[in-house]
Amino acid sequence: MSGMGITRWDARTWGRGAVICVGLACSSVLSVSLPAQAQPASRFAWSAELVMPAHASMVRASVPVAVLAGLHSDQGDDLRVVNGSGAMLPFAFVEEKTGQVPTPAPAKVFKGYPLYAPAALAQQTPALRIIERDGERMVELAGASSPASAQAQEAQALRGLLYDTREVSGAVRSLSIRGDFPRNTLLQVSVMSSHDLKNWHLVAQAQPLFQFDENGPVNSRIRLETPLQLQGQYLRLSWDNGASLAEALIELEFEPAVAPLPPQTWPLGTPSKQAEDFMQWSLPSRHAVQALRLQAVGANTLLPVRILTRNSENTPWRWVADTVVYQLADTNVDPTGPAFASMASQSNPSLPLHAALGSQLRIEPANGYTLANNPIQVALDYSPMQVVFVATGEAPFQLLGGADGVQPMRLPLSTVMPGYQAGMENRLPEAQVLAVQGSAQTLQGPGLRQKWWNQRILLWVILGAAVLVLGAIALNVLRATAAPPPDVR
Numbered sequence: 001m002s003g004m005g006i007t008r009w010d011a012r013t014w015g016r017g018a019v020i021c022v023g024l025a026c027s028s029v030l031s032v033s034l035p036a037q038a039q040p041a042s043r044f045a046w047s048a049e050l051v052m053p054a055h056a057s058m059v060r061a062s063v064p065v066a067v068l069a070g071l072h073s074d075q076g077d078d079l080r081v082v083n084g085s086g087a088m089l090p091f092a093f094v095e096e097k098t099g100q101v102p103t104p105a106p107a108k109v110f111k112g113y114p115l116y117a118p119a120a121l122a123q124q125t126p127a128l129r130i131i132e133r134d135g136e137r138m139v140e141l142a143g144a145s146s147p148a149s150a151q152a153q154e155a156q157a158l159r160g161l162l163y164d165t166r167e168v169s170g171a172v173r174s175l176s177i178r179g180d181f182p183r184n185t186l187l188q189v190s191v192m193s194s195h196d197l198k199n200w201h202l203v204a205q206a207q208p209l210f211q212f213d214e215n216g217p218v219n220s221r222i223r224l225e226t227p228l229q230l231q232g233q234y235l236r237l238s239w240d241n242g243a244s245l246a247e248a249l250i251e252l253e254f255e256p257a258v259a260p261l262p263p264q265t266w267p268l269g270t271p272s273k274q275a276e277d278f279m280q281w282s283l284p285s286r287h288a289v290q291a292l293r294l295q296a297v298g299a300n301t302l303l304p305v306r307i308l309t310r311n312s313e314n315t316p317w318r319w320v321a322d323t324v325v326y327q328l329a330d331t332n333v334d335p336t337g338p339a340f341a342s343m344a345s346q347s348n349p350s351l352p353l354h355a356a357l358g359s360q361l362r363i364e365p366a367n368g369y370t371l372a373n374n375p376i377q378v379a380l381d382y383s384p385m386q387v388v389f390v391a392t393g394e395a396p397f398q399l400l401g402g403a404d405g406v407q408p409m410r411l412p413l414s415t416v417m418p419g420y421q422a423g424m425e426n427r428l429p430e431a432q433v434l435a436v437q438g439s440a441q442t443l444q445g446p447g448l449r450q451k452w453w454n455q456r457i458l459l460w461v462i463l464g465a466a467v468l469v470l471g472a473i474a475l476n477v478l479r480a481t482a483a484p485p486p487d488v489r
Contacts, residue, residue, distance in 0.1 A: 044402050046067065050399065050434070052395060058428055062384065063079070065264035081387060081397065082397070090416055094413065110164070112249065115238075161247070163235040174222065181245070186208045187239055188206040194233065227255045255423075276370045281360065291381035292379075304323075305366060309360060309361055312359065363376065386425075388417065
């Protein structure tokens, strides 16, 4: 019995020790194979330091084109913002890519034309008639029912003011009323618009305008819930019975015009493979491409081409688009005149893409043409991207990117900016991006992917060996415990 106990104890002890050793080995492999868990920055192939504006808590930064050309996901899932201690900060993408907010457009002032109606028809649906007499314009408001008596028609009542705003361009965000308001009275004014003076659309619900005493509180502004386009439209102010405005000017205040940023262009450079009948590139990024920029090198050239793409060497080419690449002289310029030498040439615009590109791009001349005498330069157009983030912690702040198999960390803009309203992000201070550390052409090269792939293979090999060792231990323990006790006699 003592021999049997010793055997079982030795087996169990040896088995437990082996399990602990295998566990430590697997932990070591995991720590070596997944360095991104302990040091997140080491997982990413590039970084760019941000120069922060002074005393800013919430900042926006433009992502440089070299960064966009090095992302490993089509939607920018591998983009990160970190502070000096390596902590990842909450951030959001700005989907509407816009530039700096310019000075708001100057306000425009319009004269109002009175709308009169017989007092007996004040509550009926109006019909308008514009009368011009002795250089003045009057708008008459008539009811939709049968004509009223002559006595009722003589009792004219001012029911509104009409403004000709058909030539207005830009988005109107509010109206300021300039007029002599009735004192100590709430004047409920509504705003309507129409393009034909027949069909009217409500722009703003009745809002109270008032002037209390001579120097008392005043409200003369009507704010619109959404910006209003008035081009080709008339505007009308209406109010309820009782108090009215004899005449009033309106001042239209406009939304600041924020110009969209142009696309960011990344040249592809020399093709990886080339012949007279094709040009082929390995794309540096998986990030979504907005457009292809194809440019003819020679002057006065035109070439129809076919654009193809595929995901790997073992997959067939997929058609993307057919287009024409050209570089032509301006036919409106006299070739014998002095302006001919400095004229701007006509070239094809960028080609918008409606489907994602694979990892390889191929361009072939169509209809039997050749690339020998018609070289082409190719570049990728990316949609400009900005990030908005909270500057938590100490500098230096960095943008990180270029990693495979990471989960997106971006948040909705309304989450990063509590109480968000359209255009708020354009008023944030902007951080300056220094030069990107890393090369976008090699971010998806075989070296990085092969290193990660080799680590994964090593991990699985170690785990498989651990399973075999544990199986052998279990088998030995079973054999030892199942063996009959030795005969001590």
